Amino acid sequence: MIAHALGGLAHLAGPRSLGAAAGQVLAAALLVLGLAGAALADPLPSWNAGETKSRITAFVEAVTDPASADFVPRAERVAVFDNDGTLWAEKPLYFQALFAFDLLKQRAAADPSILTSDTLKAAAAGDLETVLAGGVEALLEVVNASHAGLSVADFQAASRDWLETALHPETGRPFVAHVYQPMLELLRFLRDEGFATFIVSGGGIHFIRAYAEDAYGIPPRQVIGTVAESAYERVDGVPTIVKKPGIAFLDDKAGKPVGIDRVIGRRPILAFGNSDGDFEMLEWVTGGQGARLGLLLHHTDDAREWAYDRESHVGKLVRGLDEAETRGWRLVDMARDWKTVFPERE
């Protein structure tokens, strides 16, 4: 069949005088054939064969096959992904928090007066222990103090600079090397099948957007996350969006379905998370009518990544472990289900 079609294409591709219209036809046709060819190969080569992989591929087949009772029109194929611990690693601490420590230190070197509390002084001194002892509030204080006052453009330039130069304290590799190869394949597979893929993260939108397009192929407008206060100002006469202290929207737990409703305005049909911060998102997504898929990544692989769940201070997973089965959600076991964890080193 494909050879026959290619014969027709060769005819189309003939003389250069065919012009722009035919050239566009050819480009469109080659794209279609390219996709058809790719579909013959395994779209998820880093996923081991088994129940998890089968559930994912069966779900995608069911919602994309027009003859299926579970068919979902393209415009409604929305998939949402948590970021930290789902699309990339989150140990020893959310990478944005590590960035905030470095940024605070750098900004305090220029202006020590920004260190207005013991927490901030500890953070600027690199004293992780003290900050962590203060819990989420202390962490938010550091993130806020380090980010506020910068324009969005300057903040994102600083984020990119850090992502290009800073190294993970345990692996010694750049942070973007800790994206999960199987998840990159899943994102691409879903997009090839007509899904829109969104990030729905407790992390800050401006930080995630600094790398999500390059790292995941997810454009800025498909990043939902925690929103810091910001304002429109003329800085030296130049129209600018400036980050301000305080949180306008916390995209975690019950905030996740709210954030999805506010930005997407439609209930997704697939949700993938890894912690109890994703519980309500999975509950809401899988509570809709028709075919739904809820997935939770269980960090079980101390050899290739980190193993943690109930006792971890990041990515704590308790209710998800206890209720996944009764709720019909699939626990993705990293050690069992993933052939590869991180992309090959270049």
Added chain:
Amino acid sequence: MIAHALGGLAHLAGPRSLGAAAGQVLAAALLVLGLAGAALADPLPSWNAGETKSRITAFVEAVTDPASADFVPRAERVAVFDNDGTLWAEKPLYFQALFAFDLLKQRAAADPSILTSDTLKAAAAGDLETVLAGGVEALLEVVNASHAGLSVADFQAASRDWLETALHPETGRPFVAHVYQPMLELLRFLRDEGFATFIVSGGGIHFIRAYAEDAYGIPPRQVIGTVAESAYERVDGVPTIVKKPGIAFLDDKAGKPVGIDRVIGRRPILAFGNSDGDFEMLEWVTGGQGARLGLLLHHTDDAREWAYDRESHVGKLVRGLDEAETRGWRLVDMARDWKTVFPERE
């Protein structure tokens, strides 16, 4: 050229045994040819020839021609449109406010205790004058009281029901009959040229999303607007997003660029508004580097629509009129620039 390409297509379309791959090729090819054919016709038939139409078409040509110095990649072609008074009419009052009056009356019939103030009692009695005398605050109070407590799903069902049955108090036609035909053409033209078209409105996101896809071809996720408080709850055990009293985000004036940054995360290259509520949005969009287009619809047509600007209580336009020329923004004169205002009656 097209005939030649069609020859190639006829070859492709030959035997049915070509199968799915060739069928997809054909479909893609016909789509491309369809678009090529459409491009030969005037994409903006309801716009009169003149400076305004020329500026729009020249801008689109400049940013979409890869050989142009002003070329903008497809992913960065974002256009933002105010809604009330820009995509559809806003007289005698924002249509959402008229809906809020009707909804409040209906809900008060079932439960009079929700009318907790004189403003709300006046609204439920249809006393527009009294509510308007209270300004924007009174209006927000009515909108809030009528919307809060409903699930998003129920609210949108009520919105659609109203839009299908209620009639405009002056024209006697359904409200969606008051979308502007030239703007429908502009939206379609921009999308055909690779733009993503967003609404950025002071109106509420849930109300706009109830009709924007049908009326404008704009999907829910491309609607930015004022956001009421909402929460994720289990209502009788069913996961639900419920509207709450209070405003989480006011998408007006300096809030518009902030809303765009939060949702799109990228500075648009075209902005179209009609009132001083759009001033900062146009300022921010046209303040970026590269080719930019800022447009303001000036309501000058008392015969076919309504004529108003400096003194109006909705769509007030003062700074825009005074500064458009020095800022390089184009004032679109409805009476002069539009051949048609509303779509033909069916």
